[in-house]
Amino acid sequence: MGGISRKRAASRRNGLLFTNTIIVENVPRVNQPCCVSPINYGSVIPERLDCVTPSRTKTYSKLKKTVTPKSLPNVTTPQTRRFISKSFCGRRLSFTEDEVTEVDNETPKIEGRRLFTTDAIDWLMRYSSKHGTKCSGELYFEKETRTGMRSSFVVRCKQCNEVFVLDSDTGKKTTQVTDASIWATNSTGMGYTALEHFLACLDVPCMASKTYYKHEARFMEDLEIAWKDLLLENGKKEREMAVALGQVDSDGIAWTDVYADGEWSQRCYNQNGKAKSGSAVIIGALTKLPLFVGVRNSYCLICARNNGQSHEKCYKNWEGSPQAMEADIIREGFEQSIEMHQLRFKKLIGDGDSSVFNEIQYIYAKGTSPFYEVEKINCVNHAIRRLNTNILSLVGDTGYDLSCRSIVQSRWSSIGKYCQYVIEHNRVNRPQTNQDTLRSDIKSVMLHVLGCHRNCKNYFCDDGKIIVPDKYKSSEQNTNSVEDGQRTDTQKLVHDPDVSNGMKLKDPKFYNKLKEIFARLANHSKSLLLGLTNNIAECFQAQINKFAQGRRVNCTGRGTYNLKVIEATFGFQFGAGWTKSAFERSRNTPTGGQWTKKLTQGIQRRARAHARNRKPRRRIFSKFSRKGLPEFFSKRRKPMGDPSYGGNAEDVGLSGSNLKDREDEFVAKHSITSSEEQLKIHEETVGQFLNPLYVENRQFMITAKPPNLNANPAIIWGKQNEAKAIKLYEKQCNVVVQPSGLFKSLEFGLIGASPDGLVGEDGIVEVKCPHKERFTKPTDVILRKSYALRLGKSSTPAQPIYEFSKTSHYYVQVVTQLHITGRKWCDFIIWTQGPLEETTGKPINPDREMHVTRVYRSDETLQKWNAIRDKLKKFYLEDYAPEIVDSMFHRNMGYRQPTYRLEAYRLAQKNKTDKLINTITTAQIPGRSHASTTEDTINPTTGEPPKKKQTRRRKSVPTTME
Secondary structure, X not given: OOOOOHHHHHHHHHOOOOOOEXXXXXXXXXOOOOOOOOOOOOOOXXXXXXXXXXXXXXXXXXXXXXXXXXXXXXXXXXXXHHHHHHHOOOOOOOOOHHHEEEOOOOOOOOOOOOOOOHHHHHHHHHHHHHHHOOOOOOEEEEEEEEEOOEEEEEEEEOOOOEEEEEEOOOOOOOOOHHHHHHHHHHHOOOOHHHHHHHHHHOOOOOOOHHHHHHHHHHHHHHHHHHHHHHHHHHHHHHHHHHHHOOOEOOOOOEEEEEEEEEEEOOOOOOOOOOOOEEEEEEEEXXXXXXXXXXXXXXXXXXXXXXXXXXXXXXXXXXXXXXXHHHHHHHHHHHHOHHHHHOEEEEEEEEOOOXXXXXXXXXXXXXXXXXXOOOEEEEOHHHHHHHHHHHHHHHHOOOOOOHHHHHHHHHHHHHHHHHHHHHHHHHHHOOOOOOHHHHHHHHHHHHHHHOOOOOOOOOOOEEOOEEOOOHHHOOOOOOOOOOOOOOOOOOOOOOOOOOOHHHHHHHOHHHHHHHHHHHHHHHOOHHHHOOOOOOHHHHHHHHHHHHHOHHXXXXXXXXXXXXXXXXXXXXXXXXXXHHXXXXXXXXXXXXXXXXXXXXXXXXXXXXXXXXXXXXXXXXXXXXXXXXHOOOOOOOOOOOOOOOXXXXXXXXXXXXXXXXXXHHHHXXXXXXXXXXXXXXXXXXHHOOOHHHOHHHXXXXXXXXXXXXXXXXXXXXXXXXXXXXXXXHHHHHHHHOXXXXXXXXXXXXXXXXXXXXXXEEEOOOEXXXXXXXXXXXXXXXXXXXXXXXXXXXXXXXXXXOOOOEEEOOOOHHHHHHHHHHHHHOOOEXXXXXXXXXXXXXXXXXXOOOOOEEEEEEEEOOHHHHHHHHHHHHHHHHHHHHHHHHHHHOOOHHHOOOOOOOHHHHHHHHHHHHHHHHHHHHHHHHHOOOOOOHHHHHHHOOOOOOOOOOOOOOOOOOOOOOOOOO
């Protein structure tokens, strides 16, 4: 035979053209519905999503057997094998029969575990079952090709030599297994080394580091885009809330307050930090969501290894010191606030341990801007911590007298606690307290600690015993806690001696230094009086610590710290399920079923654990728990102080006659007798809640508007559009609406009314902007049965007639306003934006929609007003006034129970019981059939049975009566 080509010889060695081979794949080739060509085992199988029906390619030739000497399998070195191959190639070997044996091709050994989708396993089972119907040969893995965490196996039959390819990651799935590994690793704050060790314990081969970082870079790009969109979305929400609350400057830009804080990529332990990266965050005060997050990197590993040559994705963006990173990031956030969010940050709530405020104080005072200065509010917790740190530093300074330092060191642990007490008291009791009183109280804390109580206030110190505010009182379950009035430092009743004068004489420098430390805290009394903290910004930094593995691992080389900060933003905003939200935002595809299922199960598990650990609420009224609960009483969540001792202890209170006299004095004090007084109060309180006199005069009064209902979206919508409705009303009705103040009733001065406007001498207006129907017509409110409008009896579909519903609570409001103000009529205005255009989303009617219903004062309204007045007066005199003049609620005894309320409660209980008994008795009457019942109730005049009433079906009541 002649020679053969190199190509044919290579094919012989590969065993593909001279063996009976059938090739089957569960993955299609590119641009081909199935496999129609032999497989190149050296290439990488492309990733595909779906399994397909395999096709076969058959090549027929003679099946050859391999004959080798017995000794050759023992030859293991590559050099020896190459020598034997070259030496015996093309030669006839002479061996005896005992020296020659026939062996099969050795099966390659593939060990460990792999990750398979259920679709891939299903395809393997179906194909092996189909193959077994025509061939009984054994299948084995001939070769494995791994791409990341994905494996492609070449499977061969030992008998028929049929070959097929099994892909481990086929079928319908959320993402490829390699990308899923990147998501799983970053969701827990891990890195490549942790992933490698984790998979090694599972005996699963890990992807190469180069592959990991390549996919992680792509993961970071997608996540960064979603992260930027998230910050813009948060800014939009913050601005909408600011506009709704009226926080808009004269140039049309909304403003808000923000929290800010920063951290480094490694801990400094109160020393000069040498971190290579740092981050900072700005959080909106209204939404509590991040508005700006920045990172500074002073080092890039790739550039350092390339002799300082920058590359395309270099993360180095800082040349200054690590201490200046926080200030620079927050300054950038303030500079970009208007451009990014159309927001101006007016107040900064921060920790005060960096030069941030110096960077941003005049950041908006550029050009012709009328806004000059940003206000700084210090965090109370950080201010107290700085106080304690400075005192410890002073105590550790050996340049001062040892005895003075020892005295302060023995008492320093309570200094910060006492300062928190005086700050809380001044915060709660504003406006009676102010920054001057707080400054004085903080300075008196130093003297109190040194044993001098001359300047201590009675709310803070009781003859040397500290008085703990309600906020800081220990729980009832903590038996080791210190009770009120005892010392909180040494827990001794023995008073510490006054050492202030002795210390001042013995070491005046130490005394003055200590005084200076307290004065430094007192200088911030203006911001401390607000009692604000930047704990929410600290929570954001805690998220970064979680993803950066407690800042114990260096993750600043390849820009990984940027990724950790991005992940922390999602984790802070979305909690434990942040990966689901981040994936859907970055990929625009929903997550897989198992992903969502496990997330839901985790949330439910944590909720059950939280509910299990929550202790049951206790009844706070101790005498009720001893003597049994009353028939009807009001509940509270927790007691007001100690019910056994102190200012909140249970007490009998005023006697009946004294209580009546106090009530009469209180009512007479707030009553008016003439229209002139009523008009004067109205003129002084114009502007309503924006006027302090309105808030002051409205105290203890019953009106139609709750004072603290400001965060409700419907209330915000009404306040935002009330002026628009009045303006449209003036335009259509050609009238002028004057602003209204507070009107007190001449009949009972503790009932008041505040109309939305006055029209001339006879009219008032009341405006409603329904939030639910804001994009419909005003008359669509008739679909709500409880609203003010309804269709009249003479109304037709062609000509609908609307009238005021007399059963609506808005009718009660209008009637009350008419008879308190003495006006003749009230126009009840319903305003909406009207339907929107489908293309532009703007209202079809630029002037908006409005419906006006006029209600006149009449005998009918007078009768309604008398009933309203009597009911309110009875409630006030028997329920509310006694609680004002002699509160039982603050003595932990519950609200009073007037006789009329107890009688009404007992009557309701009796009616309920009688109805139940009647139902049971009627159902259990023996021998009473439906026919007999019908005969007994036949109308004797007409001879017809009565018509059945349409009633709701009720569940039968089970009984045991015989």
